[in-house]
Structure formats: C-alpha cells, structure tokens
Amino acid sequence: LRGGIDRFYYDLWKPLDQLGLDPTAIELSTTEQRATGRIRLGHAGQITGFSARPRALSNSMLSMQVHESALNNGLDQLALAGRTFSLHDLYLHLMNKTGRSAGKVPESMPDNVIIAFAAKDPIRVQCDDGVVTLVVAVRRITKGKRYKWSNLRISADYGIETEGVNAYLTRQNSIRLEGKKLRTRDQIALRGVFSKLLSRGTQIALLPQKITDNPSLDDLVVNQQRIQDGWIGLAIGPIHPGSTMTSRPQRRTIR
Secondary structure, eight states, X not given: OHHHHHHHIIIIIHHHHHTTOOOEEEEEEEOSSOEEEEEEOSOTTSOOOOSOOOOOBTTOSEEEEEEHHHHHHHHHTTOOTTOEEEHHHHHHHHHHHTTOOOOSOOTTSOSSEEXXXXXXXXXXXXXXXXXXXXXXXXXXXXXXXXXXXXXXXXXXXXXXXXXXXXXXXXXXXXXXXXXXXXXXXXXXXXXXXXXXXXXXXXOEESSOHHHHTOGGGTTEEEEEEXXXXXXXXXXXXXXXXXXXXXXXXXXXXXX
8 A cells, every 4th residue: 555655656646746737636535336536737827627527437447537628737837838949858858847767869859850839838638529639839840951830730639549458549640730831842841750759659558557567457448438528538347348327426617
C-alpha cells in the first residue's frame, strides 16, 4: 500500500503539481464495491468541464473519465505561447516542464526546423465524435534557409486503439494544414515535418504500465471506450461484458 501511494505521488501528483495545475480532490468516496475519486486539474484562472461525464459499465473493474479542459489546462502550463524553439530545444523544454528525463533527442526530429508558436492557444485538444483532435497554431515556421511559412494551423485526429487492457491514442487520417498561399511544394515540405512529429506509429498510452502489466488483470479487457462531448472515457472489465451502465445517477456540475 505504501509503495502504491508513493508511486501515485511521484508518478502522477508531483508532475501535475510541477506544471502548476494545482491538483485538487473534489470527491473521494468508497463503498463495499467501489472506490471513486474526482480530481480537478487547473489553477484558479483556468476553466474546468461542465458536461456530464460518460457512465462506465456496471461490471467494470476500473474506469476513468478525463475532460478535455484538464488536458488543455496542462498544455497551457507548458509555456509555449508566443515563444520560438528549434525542434530539438522544444523537445528538451517539454521534457523539463513535465519533469521527465530528456535523454537523447529522437532522430525523427529534424534539426533545421524553427517554430514560433502563436501568442494565444498554441496547442489545444478537442474531444468529440469519437476522436481527439489536436490543433497546433504557429506564427512562423522555417526549415533551413529555403522554406518559411506564416500563420498556420496544423490539426490531426487521434482515435483509441485497444489490446487487452492496453489503450492507446493513435493518429487517424492525414494531417490537415490551414494557411494562405500554400503551394504543393509547401504542403509536401510541411507534411514531411509534421508527419514525423505526429507520427502514425506513435502510441500514446492512456493507462499506466503499472496497471496494464499487472498479471491479475490478464482475464480483463478494455470493454468500453468513448470520446464524446469533451470527455475521454475508458473502462476495464470482463472479456464478455454486459451492456448495463452504472445505476448511480450522473451529476451535472457547473463551475
């Protein structure tokens, strides 16, 4: 139990606190069947979700729901707005902000690309209609001495893929580019850059490895996945689950 508490603090709570998200417990409750926790991520000047969260299946052993506002509040705390980075420096900056060991910069990151982020909402996510849409707004991008583009919006859709108790976000479809006077060669060059940064082969794990590697969950699977109305919802339960939702009524909290 002590080890679990320590891992929760160092692996989850401390990085969130380091980002300035002021993690706050809104509800902590237990019954004979379930333990439930609701946590708000965002300081006093940031918004939180107000729509009803997805209800998990009644026979789920573990479920979670995350609102896009928590993700966007975290992205705001990365301090990217209006700043300029090489891709290598951007990688090191993000590792430092999230309290992770930087190590070696991935070879997939071009070393001759400079990106200047927009002054407002440089990176946002939207969760609806079964996809998480990532939108990057940049003031300027240069690639070497030959290419230069201004005022662009780059967006990519991510869907949930599952395997046993593992759940990942992976990029779906092609990257979309919005900007004035983008010629064919501009499209090719920009897609070359962002296809590496937002690679289809990159899997973003939605569940901690400590959970997915637990042998006691070998007979369970991800039996519910939803991306709707601002929420990402996941549940782990029996391989042949019933379709009953939890009977507990859902509260609609407006903050």
